[in-house]
Amino acid sequence: NAGVTQTPKFRVLKTGQSMTLLCAQDMNHEYMYWYRQDPGMGLRLIHYSVGEGTTAKGEVPDGYNVSRLKKQNFLLGLESAAPSQTSVYFCASSYRPGTSGSRPSADTQYFGPGTRLTVL
């Protein structure tokens, strides 16, 4: 199993350009997440999805859109990139949280390797 993969690994954009980050998982997880990681701060949730065809906003959704057309894929889009969106983006996936009962390890989120995005 490849686990969680992300494409691309690096990208440089100019302000105003658009791009899409692709996340794929082969663990048949229902839940998928997009985070951003900035220096000195914890990971912050951008958007998440509880299943194919559904998406929801996280903590910092502004400037981003997402789509989950297939269970194994979760796309993050930047319509008009801004320098404030320079960050490292991580995708994660998990089984449906809250159903593990005495097995909280089943809620574990598995992370991809990240995409380093620079917006000039």
Place this chain on the structure above:
Amino acid sequence: KNQVEQSPQSLIILEGKNCTLQCNYTVSPFSNLRWYKQDTGRGPVSLTIMTFSENTKSNGRYTATLDADTKQSSLHITASQLSDSASYICVVSERADSWGKLQFGAGTQVVVTP
């Protein structure tokens, strides 16, 4: 304000020595607490997970402790190795009947030197 605070921000230790990382949280209601290891340029990987009823959990040379009353956790690394150089992130999950929202600490950067 971040609900998960980690200390120190960074530390340097000699190979073979022990170290302890701290995590204080205010997340409530609390479901479980995880420690993740993040190597440079990689995504975080889960090391340990503890529920409110557990006060210690080991994974090889890593031992995590939890005091749910004082809302504190620690991660102890024994006999450090060069491969332990990484960022260690404390992650607290809100109660289990929510969708599983996680609160991430900013991490402690550990550098193990020869």
